[in-house]
Amino acid sequence: ELAYNTVTIDRLEDKRPTFLMIHPKTDWNNAFEVNNQLDELLLHGVYNVVYFEPESDTAFTEIIRKVAAKKKITILNVGGHGSIDRTTFNEKSFDESDTLDLGDEQEMKDAGLGQYLDENAIIIMESCSTGSGGREGENIANMMSRIFSGRRVFAPKYPTSVREYL
Numbered sequence: 001e002l003a004y005n006t007v008t009i010d011r012l013e014d015k016r017p018t019f020l021m022i023h024p025k026t027d028w029n030n031a032f033e034v035n036n037q038l039d040e041l042l043l044h045g046v047y048n049v050v051y052f053e054p055e056s057d058t059a060f061t062e063i064i065r066k067v068a069a070k071k072k073i074t075i076l077n078v079g080g081h082g083s084i085d086r087t088t089f090n091e092k093s094f095d096e097s098d099t100l101d102l103g104d105e106q107e108m109k110d111a112g113l114g115q116y117l118d119e120n121a122i123i124i125m126e127s128c129s130t131g132s133g134g135r136e137g138e139n140i141a142n143m144m145s146r147i148f149s150g151r152r153v154f155a156p157k158y159p160t161s162v163r164e165y166l
Contacts, residue, residue: 014048017074017118020067022060023126024080025053026091047075054089056097057104061111068116075122076148082127084139102138108147123153131155 052063060078067073080087080100090098117123123144125131130140134157141155 013070016046016048018067018071019047019049019075019077020064020073021049021051021077022063022079023051023053023077024089024091025055056089057100057107058097060089060100061108061113064113064116065111072118073116073121074118075124076117077124077126078144079126082125082130082140084129084132084137087125087127087130087140100140102140102143105143105147114148117148117151119150121148121151123148123151125153125155128156128159131157133157 050067052067054060054063064073064076078087078100080089081091082088086099086101088099096103125141125144127140131137131154133139135142139155141153144155145151145153
């Protein structure tokens with residue numbers, strides 16, 4: 001259920017701030033190809049970039065716990081094809097278990113996910129329209145803000161590329 005390699009696992013011991021990238025395993029339109037910002041982060045070595053590909057909302061939670069067991073997360077980048085109420089990790093299915101959706105909020109709060117991010121962490125939703133409706137909207141960005149209380153969340157209001165809003 002989790003896609004990773006031994007390099008990713010080994011990187012959990014790194015002392016630099018942790019940049020956790022959680023992206024879909026499959027990508028029908030190449031929206032998640034490595035971009036220039038990531039290349040810069042890797043080139044300059046400021047962050048320990050750790051990458052995982054969940055196939056479900058349960059795996060999403062498991063990844064955060066696993067990575068933060070070694071060190072709290074400084075930047076959480078969540079990618080997936082999105083809409084106002086979901087981020088999909090599996091392009092072949094829109095089943096509730098394959099998506100991070102508004103119905104997952106209480107389960108994620110109960111799992112105590114907020115404790116796994118650094119108090120000054122930021123969350124980047126690399127998922128279209130997850131900020132639609134802004135601060136007052138019932139959207140994924142605001143759900144993440146409630147789960148990870150006190151952290152800054154960046155999310156697009158419209159279909160877009162991360163390069164256009166960061």
